[in-house]
Amino acid sequence: MSENAPDAPAEDNGGNGGGNGSGRVLNANRRRPLLTGLAIAVVVVGLLAWLYITFIGSRSVSTDNAYVAGENAEITPLTSGSVIEVAVTDTQQVKRGQVLLRLEDADQRIAVAQAEAMLALTQRRYRQSLAQGSALGASADAKDAALPAAQARLASAQADLIKAQTDYRRRAALVDGGAVSADEVTAARNALTAAQAAVQAAQAGIGQARADAISARRDETAAMALVSGTTTDTAPEVRAAQARLAQAKLDLSRTVIRAPIDGVVARRSVQVGQKIEAGNVAMVIVPVGQLYVDANFKEDQLGKVKPGQRAVLTSDFYGSGVEFHGRVVGFAGGTGAAFALIPAQNATGNWIKVVQRLPVRIALDPRELARHPLRVGLSMDAEIDLTDND
Structure with a gap:
């Protein structure tokens, strides 16, 4: 008994060991199909993801970081x-x-009345300048006409002088023979002197007439210089008054x-x-009929985006049941970080790369905006068709 007692537990242990081995094999057999199914599922999901990225995802890019904007x-x-x-x-x-x-x-109306009065006064002064110029022209013509008369008087005085000289020489030659009296000679001498003075006066008269004519013509020229080549509407001072009136009316x-x-x-x-x-x-x-969308796409989404491509947008305001259609207008000149009040200092040693977003402007169809009005600042989902290369 003492020898067999240890053997019984040994057999029991051997039997338990065999049972545990069979259980492990059974559990392994059960897990194998599960692992196989899981592997197949992973492969299928990966294949579907690859197919989506290759044939669907690569045809468009989308973002929900988009907002309605407008030229307010x-x-x-x-x-x-x-x-x-x-x-x-x-x-x-x-x-x-x-x-x-x-x-x-009230102030603007008073300014208009003052400008109108000043314009009327300026026009009258212009017409007065025209009249003065005409009067001075007539005076200059009269002065010019006086010159021939002065010349005629000189010619007459010169003729009288010749006659007086002849008379004096004749009488002076006869005085010694007693043919004429001394009084006659004296009278002839006086007449000669008077004729000489008359010639000198006539010569001076010609000079005066010529100077008067030149002065009158210069006065006419000076007066006409202010109005020459202009009319009541084109004169500089009139146009200045018209401008002041126009400014007053504009202010009104x-x-x-x-x-x-x-x-x-x-x-x-x-x-x-x-x-x-x-x-x-x-x-x-806010021009609600001329709004657009600024869609902020990641920089790695924009490689194939071009102006003119079609885009489909939905708004949280109306939900996915209402679609808006538009076209890409262009790209912003820089990312939001580039134009931030405090731009990022990427040159520091603490730099961490962050994917940047670039605003893309999308013009909306005005007819769709008329049917479903939007407001500035509303959120939008935007999807751009990358296959549209028209």
């Missing part, structure tokens, strides 16, 4: 004044040319501020009675 119009009065009327409110739809607000215009028209584009009023910051200065923003108009 800031309404800034070009003249200062007190607001007397605000005709619109925030969220209101307006049309181009519609009155947005009015400024008090600027007291009525109108919408420059169609759109929706936003950020209205002006109230009736407020004094507004020229250049201050009174409100903003």
Whole structure:
């Protein structure tokens, strides 16, 4: 008994060992199909991913980092004044040319009246200058006509002088023979002297007439220089007055501020009675019919993106049931990090590469925007068709 007692446990241990080995084999046999199935599943998933990337994913790029934007119009009065009327409110739809607000215009109306009066006065002065020029021209013509008369008087004086000289010589020759008296000789001498003086006076008269004619013609030239080659509408001083009147009327028209584009009023910051200065923003108009999307794609997505390619977009505002269609317009001049207020300092030793995003502008179809209006800042999902190379 003592010898067989140790053997029984040995047999039991051998039997248990054999049972455990059979269990391990059975478990291994059961796991093998699972591993095989898992391997097949991995291969199938990998193959499907490769097929998607090769034949579907490579045909387009997409991003959900996209937002609606637009060229907003800031309404800034070009003249200062007190607001007397605000005709619109925030969220209101307006049309181009519609009155947005009015400024008090009493000062501008007074300026227009003053400019009109100055223009009328300038035109009268111009016509007066024309009349003066004509009068001086007539005077110069009269002075010119006086010269031949002076020359005629000189010729007459010279003839009288010749006659007086002849008479004096004849009488002087006869005085010794007693044919003429001394009084006659004296009278002839006096006549000769008078004739000589008359010639000198006539010569001086010609010089004076010539000088008067030259002076009168110069006065005419000086007067006509201000109006020569011009009319009442083209004279420089008249045109300056017209410009001042046009400026006054422009300032008056600027007291009525109108919408420059169609759109929706936003950020209205002006109230009736407020004094507004020229250049201050009174409100903003968002052109909801001419919006676009800035889609921020990763830099490794843009290798095949080109301007003109078609894009399909959806908005969280309407959901995936409403699609917007557009085309790529172009790329921004730099990434958001490049234009940040504090740009990244990549030259430091703590640099970590971060995939950058570049804004891509996509123009939207105005007809679709009319059917489903968007607003600036709304989120969009954008997908660009890379196969569109038209």
